[in-house]
Amino acid sequence: MEGGDEAIYFKPASDVQEEIRESRDAETPFSLETKNSRKNALLELRVRVGNAILGKSILGGEKNGNQSEKTQENLRDLSLWGVPLLPSKGHAATDVILMKFLKARDFKAVEAFKMLQKTLKWRRRLQIDQIIDEDFGHDLENAGYICSRGKNGHPVCYVAHRISKWKNLCKKKSFVKVDKREMFLKWNIKFMEKCIQHIDFRPGGANSVIRIVDLNHAPANAMKELHFFFRRISILFRENYPGIIFRHVFINVPLWILAYHTLQLKHLSLKARNKFIFVKPYKVTKTLLKSIAPESLPVEYGGLKREVDDDFSVHDKAIQLKVRPNATISIHIPVDKAGITVFWDITVVGYEVHYTEEFIPDDECSYRILVQKEQKMKRSVRNSFHIREPGQIVLDVENPTFKKKKIFYRYIMKPTATNLTL
Structure with missing residues (x-):
């Protein structure tokens, strides 16, 4: 703990990478003996499942010669989570499903088969598919x-x-x-x-x-x-x-x-x-x-994803920065032409920072616009600004705490957009 x-x-913590590999069904490095024993367990389970389906006993019943051809055909089409269970059908995902039951029973084929049977009977009894x-x-x-x-x-x-x-x-x-x-x-x-x-x-x-x-x-x-x-x-x-x-x-x-x-x-x-x-x-x-990823995490939990979003998608990847304790970092979004609107998203893990938005034209003698006055960030921020002359959007993040903070931000530019502040 x-x-x-x-x-x-x-x-x-050392198990995390192994878990990720297993989640993709990539084989974790084992001894040759262990690999072979697991392959044999999968082969045995395939045989047991195939025989039980063809013998019409997969759901616990015995083979009955009076069963209709339609019932027999339905058993041949038996599936779990949309994946056919009859190995002879050659579906690529059948072994993936069987391996899940094997892993749950420490690669003991008999126990895995009983578990699969119990699950299928439970699903039929409660009509899970409906x-x-x-x-x-x-x-x-x-x-x-x-x-x-x-x-x-x-x-x-x-x-x-x-x-x-x-x-x-x-x-x-x-x-x-x-x-x-x-x-x-x-x-x-x-x-x-x-x-x-x-x-x-x-x-x-x-x-x-x-x-x-x-x-x-x-x-x-x-x-x-x-x-x-x-x-x-x-x-x-x-x-x-x-x-x-x-x-x-x-x-x-x-x-x-x-x-x-x-x-x-x-x-x-x-x-x-x-x-x-x-x-x-x-x-x-x-x-x-x-x-x-931050672009996939809902804003309610400090991410950048919104329930309804016409501006960004999960394909608009966020950029990660870090701001040191008792320091300020400035994020510059350069815009080299007028007549477009810049949209940006920004979040800071843990918040507790002060945040300011400003537009600075390239012409130093021109005006400067405070887009968002300094505020204490309490949630993910999205804003936009319509550019009337070349310049840059500057996002200042001040970290007054004694802990390093992670910043995630992204931005897009829309040439035909009108002035809009979200």
Whole structure:
């Protein structure tokens, strides 16, 4: 566990690069014996799955000669997350799915096969493929969204940070009602299925998601109920979505949740604990930027991505700078002709800086315009300025703290744009 000034990780830093390689299904360096044993385990699992599908026992039933040809054909087309499971179909992603179950069971083919069977029966019993069309009401349907991708291509899924009634949803009188808990559980399953639709299961693809749960305003009087629910959803994901969550990040974690879960996670295996990251409110931006580029991180979390954006896209990459403690840095955006509008985005990790915007014409005898007077930066800033003569936009960032600060900024120029200040 890291020191008190950092996010709390239940993962050694040395394991991060290995985890990234595994997320892309790149083979981690192992001894030849280990490689061969894993290849043999995959081959055995392929044979077991193929025989069970062709023998019509994949879902636990025995072969029945009275089954219709249509039923037999449906079993041959059996798939999981859109990927055919019958190895003889030759789909490139079949082995990727099977490897997820093998890894979850330490490459024991028999145990992995049983896990796959259990997952398929669970999905059929709860009709998971149809749950994605269910409507759980406005509050829940707006409680999560999928926002671009992480640095390594993982879809990033956010839960609950936009829901204005999170406190009402999580308060004790809601969670003690079985129907409310079950509805919230089913919505989590639906949202996971929606996230999986964005996964690239091809060999070498980013075949897992980054799941971010915002616990801002989580009520302390529902601690036991919340813990029970999150424990249940965690077990459900672990048993039925192996290898799907690349990183499970809880952000804006109140101290009471942090302390409670720190104690509870001690009872889990190291492998299970390594999937969880708990982040204090003032470390959210710094932590998320380790996995998500600033242009892909929502402005709510200190990034540059806005929900509706007609000016920038995630393809407009940000430039990174650093400002030393008790120092000021000036960012110059040169404009060599008149009649265009410059748009810019800027954010500082941790904020606590003073910020000024100014336009300085090339003609030193001309006027100077203060676009934005000095202010204390409290969020990501976007602004624009219509250029009437060649000059430069100057963004001054003063860092009065004793810590080095990271700055991310980007800008574009639009020749036909009119004067506009956002």
